[in-house]
Amino acid sequence: MAIKERKEREKQEMRNLIIESATHLFLKQGYDKTSIRNIAEDIEYSPATIYLYFKDKDEIFYVIHENAFAILDQELRKHDVVADPFERLAAIGRTYIQFAFENPDYYDLMFIMRAPMQQIKNEEKWEALDCAFGYLLQTLTACFEEKKIRQADLHVTAIMVWSYVHGLVSLYVRERMCILMMPDDAVREVLYGSFDLFLANLKA
Template sequence: MAIKERKEREKQDMRNLIIESATQLFLKQGYDKTSIRSIAEDIEYSPATIYLYFKDKDEIFYVIHENAFALLEKVFRKHDPIQDPFEKLTAICKSYVEFALQNPDYYDLMFIMRAPLSQIACEDTWKEGDSAFEYLLRTISACVDEKKIKPGDKFVLAMTVWSFGHGLVSLYVRGRFGVMKMSEEIISEMMDHAVDLFLSNLKT
């Protein structure tokens, strides 16, 4: 392996190590209590080393966000072959719930944890986050155009659908269904039925 290629691989390995450490620390002790120094101590490097790769912890959090949303869009993209837009919308909503059930920590970082999104404001575009939402918006638009759901502002409809899914899975991620003594199987079935019931009310 050429020296240049080896150095690039080592650089990427270090970035990944920092991101993995920061992710776990954000989840364990929260954004505010996590510092560059605590990340450095966790990976047994100096804070100066981390600053070679990221300007601050906001940028690290932004990269974690980007990775998580890229993973979510990949889940959505599995439904590309579905031709009927309402069937695709149903599949998207259910896969969103499934994503949260399978990746509760990631979902917490993406949508629930209180943390500044100042780095997103500094970027020209929020590529992965926008792309995931655009996938939902395009599907909603197709549903409206083909009269599969009741007419309305497409953006508002997309936000309404996302907000419903977010509210549902947030209750799960934060353990609110636990007080109801529901098993994981019953919770999964209940959420699946809730999605069907919600979308049925949108149909024409």
């Protein structure tokens, strides 16, 4: 049993090493310019070793995607304790923005970087993003039921909220907010304030 457990641990350690290297290379040089050979050279193993753990580069990218979205979903669901759904909506929106502030490279990889989506499309469902988006839908449904925001189509409203915060943080992550010519902490407050104003306009 000890030998089996050791082999399983070593296998997981190798997977983690590959994922760590791939993440670094994707963020440093982009998806298209990163190859299995690049990853193998970075961890000082042969490309054949990589293929023992992943069938191709798309699958590696998919695992990284899932891990990152799982972290985001975990952060959003910390607001389950907020009873008022409108306050919870505000809290998850601000947490989404904060996640981008604290993890700009991961946010770029998750939402901005161009990369093949075929691996994700091959899955029955995009589980990690489905959880995070589902939490937004759940919160908005409660807002409608309690008449906290103006009645509208649920999915249209969800996409509108998501698109708004995504637009804010994408400008920030790609350093377009330099147009404001403000210190970074002031820029962040502008983004939070903009989101708060947006939510105020949704109120019933």
